[in-house]
Amino acid sequence: MNPLFSLTGQVALVTGSSRGLGWGMAEGLAQAGATVLLNGRDPATLAERVAELRAQGLTADSVAFDVTDTAAMQAGIADVVARHGRLDVLVANAGTHGALPLPEWTVADWDRVMDTNLKSCFFAAQAAAAPMVRQKSGRIIFMGSLTGLRGRPTIHGYAASKSGLGAIARTLANELGEHNITVNTIAGGYFETELSKLLRQNADLVARINARIPLRRWGSPRDLAGIAVFLASAAGGYVTGQEICVDGGIGTAL
Numbered sequence: 408m409n410p411l412f413s414l415t416g417q418v419a420l421v422t423g424s425s426r427g428l429g430w431g432m433a434e435g436l437a438q439a440g441a442t443v444l445l446n447g448r449d450p451a452t453l454a455e456r457v458a459e460l461r462a463q464g465l466t467a468d469s470v471a472f473d474v475t476d477t478a479a480m481q482a483g484i485a486d487v488v489a490r491h492g493r494l495d496v497l498v499a500n501a502g503t504h505g506a507l508p509l510p511e512w513t514v515a516d517w518d519r520v521m522d523t524n525l526k527s528c529f530f531a532a533q534a535a536a537a538p539m540v541r542q543k544s545g546r547i548i549f550m551g552s553l554t555g556l557r558g559r560p561t562i563h564g565y566a567a568s569k570s571g572l573g574a575i576a577r578t579l580a581n582e583l584g585e586h587n588i589t590v591n592t593i594a595g596g597y598f599e600t601e602l603s604k605l606l607r608q609n610a611d612l613v614a615r616i617n618a619r620i621p622l623r624r625w626g627s628p629r630d631l632a633g634i635a636v637f638l639a640s641a642a643g644g645y646v647t648g649q650e651i652c653v654d655g656g657i658g659t660a661l
């Protein structure tokens with residue numbers, strides 16, 4: 408493997424990697440040589456997914472916690488560092504959706520989306536930064552969304568949470584750069600996952616969206632493996648504070 412993209416010897420934690428985009432990025436990081444820690448809320452599902460990676464000859468383990476339980480997440484990240492001796496890459500990916508007409512949003516809806524998508528990522532980054540500062544190197548990657556940069560009706564809390572990730576990444580990039588830690592956000596477009604299942608049941612909507620995507624298709628989780636490896640590897644070592652759109656080009660369409 409080209410050493411620019413090799414993650415051999417590195418330890419990477421991907422939150423929300425039992426399925427979907429987190430799984431796609433975790434598999435890509437493992438295939439680039441990293442020891443990958445899968446995360447989600449269900450230990451049994453994680454054990455199955457770890458076995459799938461090991462069956463490919465890759466190195467993987469799991470750490471189950473709910474990212475909205477800050478104390479459990481901090482303990483989980485500390486456990487990863489204790490077990491593996493270091494933490495080189497954090498992909499803060501776990502997230503949830505929320506779409507409601509404006510009058511129907513409740514405080515509980517708002518808090519659920521913000522706690523899962525924004526607060527958790529900040530505190531995950533805080534916990535991961537401590538060993539990275541000691542190591543004098545690290546990569547923090549937030550899973551953002553094009554909806555943090557462009558408008559769409561009904562997803563007020565979701566869009567705000569994703570927009571906030573870009574702001575936190577820029578702040579952390581400026582604060583942690585002197586420790587050789589990069590912090591970036593991936594702004595995803597439309598991807599085929601559990602999270603977008605409801606949206607994809609509307610065939611007319613899917614056709615309209617496909618017509619607007621220059622590459623004429625929704626992304627698959629595998630489409631994020633490359634950007635994750637790039638940002639985690641030596642190849643991406645001088646890229647920080649950026650919000651990088653991986654969206655089949657839809658963000659550029661009028």
Ligand SMILES: NC(=O)c1ccc[n+]([C@@H]2O[C@H](COP(=O)([O-])OP(=O)(O)OC[C@H]3O[C@@H](n4cnc5c(N)ncnc54)[C@H](OP(=O)(O)O)[C@@H]3O)[C@@H](O)[C@H]2O)c1
Nearest residue numbers: 423424425426427428447448473474502595598600601602
């Ligand atoms: N799909 C898209 O089109 C799209 C586009 C742009 C951005 N994104 C973002 O990409 C990220 C992943 O989305 P996805 O589409 O892959 O969703 P998904 O298929 O629903 O997967 C979500 C993952 O996060 C985990 N998770 C959810 N809540 C959690 C919590 N509180 N604590 C720990 N893990 C939790 C889930 O595992 P368990 O349920 O087992 O805990 C699962 O592994 C999200 O941040 C989402 O906003 C998605």
